[in-house]
Amino acid sequence: MKLFDVYPLYNITPVKGMGSWLWDSNNQKYLDLYGGHAVISIGHSHPRYVEALSNQLSNIAFYSNSVQNPLQEKLAEKLGQIAGYPDYQLFLCNSGAEANENALKLASFVTGRKKVIAFKKAFHGRTSGAVAITDNPKIVSPFNSGHDIVFVPLNDEMAVTAALDATVAAVIIEGIQGVGGIQVPHDTFLQSLEKKCKVNGTLLILDEIQSGYGRTGKFFAHQHAGIKPSLITTAKGMGNGFPIGGVLIHPDIKPWSGMLGTTFGGNYLAASAALAVLEVIEKEKLMSNATLVGNHWLAALGKLSTIKEVRGRGLMIGIDLPDDKREVRSNLLFKHFIFTGEAKPNTIRLLPSLALTRDEADLFLTALNREL
Numbered sequence: 308m309k310l311f312d313v314y315p316l317y318n319i320t321p322v323k324g325m326g327s328w329l330w331d332s333n334n335q336k337y338l339d340l341y342g343g344h345a346v347i348s349i350g351h352s353h354p355r356y357v358e359a360l361s362n363q364l365s366n367i368a369f370y371s372n373s374v375q376n377p378l379q380e381k382l383a384e385k386l387g388q389i390a391g392y393p394d395y396q397l398f399l400c401n402s403g404a405e406a407n408e409n410a411l412k413l414a415s416f417v418t419g420r421k422k423v424i425a426f427k428k429a430f431h432g433r434t435s436g437a438v439a440i441t442d443n444p445k446i447v448s449p450f451n452s453g454h455d456i457v458f459v460p461l462n463d464e465m466a467v468t469a470a471l472d473a474t475v476a477a478v479i480i481e482g483i484q485g486v487g488g489i490q491v492p493h494d495t496f497l498q499s500l501e502k503k504c505k506v507n508g509t510l511l512i513l514d515e516i517q518s519g520y521g522r523t524g525k526f527f528a529h530q531h532a533g534i535k536p537s538l539i540t541t542a543k544g545m546g547n548g549f550p551i552g553g554v555l556i557h558p559d560i561k562p563w564s565g566m567l568g569t570t571f572g573g574n575y576l577a578a579s580a581a582l583a584v585l586e587v588i589e590k591e592k593l594m595s596n597a598t599l600v601g602n603h604w605l606a607a608l609g610k611l612s613t614i615k616e617v618r619g620r621g622l623m624i625g626i627d628l629p630d631d632k633r634e635v636r637s638n639l640l641f642k643h644f645i646f647t648g649e650a651k652p653n654t655i656r657l658l659p660s661l662a663l664t665r666d667e668a669d670l671f672l673t674a675l676n677r678e679l
């Protein structure tokens with residue numbers, strides 16, 4: 308059997324990772340500023356993470372969600388404390404799309420409505436509801452296109468006012484748009500969204516799947532605006548590579564037996580991985596590190612006149628390059644051995660581990676300077 312050929316692949320085979328570094332099958336070393344798409348939060352193969360998963364594996368790896376699993380409660384407690392949402396409830400699942408799908412379902416259950424407002428350039432995943440609220444018709448099949456969705460431009464308060472009324476179940480917005488090229492919602496825009504949702508009985512969903520877990524220097528990016536959404540979705544950095552996702556749910560939303568469910572969500576290995584991640588984020592002060600190293604990058608990148616624009620917060624940064632600099636990203640990879648992410652048309656996305664050091668950050672600045 309062949310693999311279903313949906314990914315354009317680099318001819319690179321990583322075989323080992325440590326901290327912010329990767330090695331391929333030819334023993335070539337790479338600086339990883341992509342984190343496998345914002346997934347590596349505490350660094351590759353962190354010793355505490357390896358220990359937690361290995362210990363758990365030798366005890367019990369899996370049983371179903373029909374028995375007690377104190378690890379899930381420990382995780383909910385710890386996440387509530389570190390994220391500043393101790394009174395919220397946690398539903399555990401396995402991926403970002405699944406987290407969004409469950410959040411949409413909850414908003415619809417609670418309001419009895421089905422219409423959703425999403426934003427231009429948004430990416431929320433590839434399952435049926437998640438892809439319907441993703442602004443990319445190419446990946447929406449006819450089966451997914453029956454949902455009642457309105458797309459409005461980001462940071463356009465008038466457009467939201469025109470679209471949002473008492474028929475809307477949810478407004479969903481990324482803490483910072485990732486796939487859309489690191490587009491940052493204004494703090495005032497998020498504050499007005501929160502107010503408008505309250506007036507209309509609409510639930511505000513913050514997709515923090517890419518922008519959360521300390522990446523912007525606060526636990527969730529929306530916390531820079533001081534708002535409190537009804538639902539917050541998380542995945543990626545949550546398990547540092549072990550698949551896990553979650554929905555943080557406002558205390559006013561009451562569960563009923565069978566309302567949501569999953570076979571694998573919150574399993575022993577996933578919960579152990581997620582607990583180790585939170586422990587390391589706290590112990591090694593990785594959120595402050597994200598702010599410090601991110602500010603260092605933003606200041607230095609802001610001085611490079613060849614760059615069209617730099618956007619972002621903490622260690623979630625987008626660099627728009629001019630059209631005649633299309634080869635920079637591939638030169639960074641194949642000449643300087645630095646992994647970065649991309650967005651269309653010519654944006655470099657930096658999404659490294661939150662443990663990236665200033666010296667490692669400087670290696671990128673030197674290489675980029677040479678390429679420009």
Ligand SMILES: Cc1ncc(COP(=O)(O)O)c(C=O)c1O
Pocket residue numbers: 344402403404405407430431432433481485486514515516517518542543
């Ligand atoms: C903001 C955002 N939401 C949702 C998703 C989907 O997550 P997953 O691929 O884990 O389903 C992604 C993935 O890139 C994302 O960036």
